[in-house]
Amino acid sequence: MMMAEIWSLGGSLQIATIVFLWKILEIYFPGHLRSSIISYSMKLASLVSPYIYIRFPEFIGDSEEYMGVKRSDAYAAIETYLSGKSSREAKYLKAVDVKDSSQPVQLSMDENEGVTDEFEGVKLSWAVNKEYTRTQQSFSFYPQMDEKRYYQLTFHKSHRDFVNGTYINHVIQKGKAITVSNRQRKLYTNNPSQNWERYKARKWSHVTFEHPATFDTLAMESKKKLEIVNDLEKFSKGKEYYTKIGKAWKRGYLLYGPPGTGKSSMIAAMANHLEYDIYDLELTTVKDNTELRRLLIETTGKSIIVIEDIDCSLDLTGQRKNEKKKAKDEEAKDPVSKMTKGEEDSNSKVTLSGLLNFIDGLWSAIGGERIIVFTTNYVEKLDAALIRRGRMDKHIELSYCGFEAFKVLAKNYLDVDSHPLFATIGHLLEGTNITPADVAENLMPKSMNEDAETCLKKLIEALETAKDAAKMKAEEEARLKAETEEKEKQKDVKVDGSLAKVKDNCVGVVKDNGVIA
Numbered sequence: 001m002m003m004a005e006i007w008s009l010g011g012s013l014q015i016a017t018i019v020f021l022w023k024i025l026e027i028y029f030p031g032h033l034r035s036s037i038i039s040y041s042m043k044l045a046s047l048v049s050p051y052i053y054i055r056f057p058e059f060i061g062d063s064e065e066y067m068g069v070k071r072s073d074a075y076a077a078i079e080t081y082l083s084g085k086s087s088r089e090a091k092y093l094k095a096v097d098v099k100d101s102s103q104p105v106q107l108s109m110d111e112n113e114g115v116t117d118e119f120e121g122v123k124l125s126w127a128v129n130k131e132y133t134r135t136q137q138s139f140s141f142y143p144q145m146d147e148k149r150y151y152q153l154t155f156h157k158s159h160r161d162f163v164n165g166t167y168i169n170h171v172i173q174k175g176k177a178i179t180v181s182n183r184q185r186k187l188y189t190n191n192p193s194q195n196w197e198r199y200k201a202r203k204w205s206h207v208t209f210e211h212p213a214t215f216d217t218l219a220m221e222s223k224k225k226l227e228i229v230n231d232l233e234k235f236s237k238g239k240e241y242y243t244k245i246g247k248a249w250k251r252g253y254l255l256y257g258p259p260g261t262g263k264s265s266m267i268a269a270m271a272n273h274l275e276y277d278i279y280d281l282e283l284t285t286v287k288d289n290t291e292l293r294r295l296l297i298e299t300t301g302k303s304i305i306v307i308e309d310i311d312c313s314l315d316l317t318g319q320r321k322n323e324k325k326k327a328k329d330e331e332a333k334d335p336v337s338k339m340t341k342g343e344e345d346s347n348s349k350v351t352l353s354g355l356l357n358f359i360d361g362l363w364s365a366i367g368g369e370r371i372i373v374f375t376t377n378y379v380e381k382l383d384a385a386l387i388r389r390g391r392m393d394k395h396i397e398l399s400y401c402g403f404e405a406f407k408v409l410a411k412n413y414l415d416v417d418s419h420p421l422f423a424t425i426g427h428l429l430e431g432t433n434i435t436p437a438d439v440a441e442n443l444m445p446k447s448m449n450e451d452a453e454t455c456l457k458k459l460i461e462a463l464e465t466a467k468d469a470a471k472m473k474a475e476e477e478a479r480l481k482a483e484t485e486e487k488e489k490q491k492d493v494k495v496d497g498s499l500a501k502v503k504d505n506c507v508g509v510v511k512d513n514g515v516i517a
């Protein structure tokens with residue numbers, strides 16, 4: 001234990017003397033006696049030493065944890081903070097298997113090792129030590145000793161305020177930030193509530209999130225892409241700003257557009273860019289508003305909460321409410337069919353107001369940055385209350401593939417930046433509604449023999465087919481429209497004719513009665 005302190009004091013003669021004394025101590029004194037001697041000598045030394053020592057023990061008591069101990073967060077953060085320095089400077093290292101980390105192991109210095117750190121021009125030294133305490137349950141003549149590891153920070157007493165006020169905070173924050181960037185990210189999905197009460201059952205199940213989509217691979221206009229990336233970055237670094245303006249550190253995005261235009265891919269790209277977890281909330285399995293709150297409260301900071309296809313999820317759109325009302329009216333007329341339907345009636349009671357209350361109310365009270373993303377194929381179906389600014393801060397339209405988006409896909413799938421066929425494709429893309437998913441499908445080589453040119457030709461064929469189909473569809477629609485208009489016209493003529501006849505007859509009748517001359 002003393003070795004690290006010796007190291008931090010420096011001075012070769014002192015070191016030699018103390019190492020000698022230490023060896024004697026180790027040989028002649030049992031662990032617990034050694035510990036008392038060290039403790040007294042430290043007290044003695046502190047009377048003359050200009051140094052201050054702060055100890056960060058590995059375990060702290062916590063009745064909620066297994067066996068009454070919990071690994072200290074500060075200790076873990078310091079270990080991570082010093083990891084880089086330790087692996088460069090320390091001679092004796094320890095490889096620690098860190099749970100949920102993308103790194104296979106984290107290197108940290110072994111006991112009796114030390115490293116120096118410098119922050120804002122102040123030099124400080126860190127060491128890992130071990131102390132022995134008597135096991136409480138032990139009744140033997142040679143009582144068992146518990147080893148307790150701790151980090152010790154040593155610094156000159158003139159830096160006391162700096163260390164207490166700034167440095168320790170810096171170490172803990174930095175350590176935690178490194179842990180976050182090294183952690184394995186997760187994709188959570190909500191469990192049906194009937195399973196929540198089971199032994200060890202949880203509200204959310206998770207798998208490791210490893211989606212490869214990034215903003216580089218996302219096919220869309222570069223200007224729009226940059227705007228979204230900037231918005232995300234401003235949000236993720238905006239803790240102080242949000243505090244200053246008195247707004248909860250949350251942001252809502254609504255992604256809308258036809259199927260296959262990249263809404264889900266964009267969510268994955270957002271999560272990868274910000275290094276956030278994803279909570280994929282399946283609303284159809286949530287029984288009511290209370291369950292919804294319980295689920296959302298369990299989400300952690302640095303996460304994206306996703307509700308896909310919000311228009312299909314629940315009773316969230318005016319239209320659906322009307323459909324339900326119609327169904328209810330029918331049931332009222334036919335009570336027997338209602339009885340046979342049984343449970344279906346109590347399907348899901350998550351309501352629009354429940355969701356909105358959460359976003360506006362409790363949602364704001366839980367700490368940590370969170371992004372909520374809604375996706376829909378039919379933005380016009382959504383209730384205006386759900387998508388007003390403030391709830392959904394940014395509306396992003398993902399649309400059919402344009403030339404710029406095509407170039408991103410060509411680079412991703414075929415690794416080509418330009419090609420003589422690009423001009424034809426650009427021309428065909430104008431006015432053709434083809435999704436990036438369809439373009440991607442055509443660009444993907446299906447065998448070893450297919451090269452870039454074959455794939456581009458395949459795309460041209462698909463575009464021509466799509467264009468012809470669209471043309472035929474437009475012609476058919478125009479024909480139907482003309483037919484309908486013609487029918488309407490004929491109906492009007494018939495009505496006009498009948499009216500004229502009726503009018504003539506009336507006039508005849510009036511004339512016969514001699515009222516009108």
Ligand SMILES: Nc1ncnc2c1ncn2[C@@H]1O[C@H](COP(=O)(O)OP(=O)(O)OP(=O)(O)O)[C@@H](O)[C@H]1O
Pocket residue numbers: 217218219220257258259260261262263264265266377398436437438440
């Ligand atoms: N903008 C895009 N950029 C890159 N790839 C895309 C894009 N849009 C679609 N794709 C490709 O098409 C596939 C389907 O896209 P995605 O699932 O993101 O569409 P979506 O808009 O979420 O569709 P849905 O409305 O059906 O959920 C993706 O796996 C991806 O390979």
Ligand SMILES: [Mg+2]
Pocket residue numbers: 263264265308
């Ligand atoms: Mg999707």
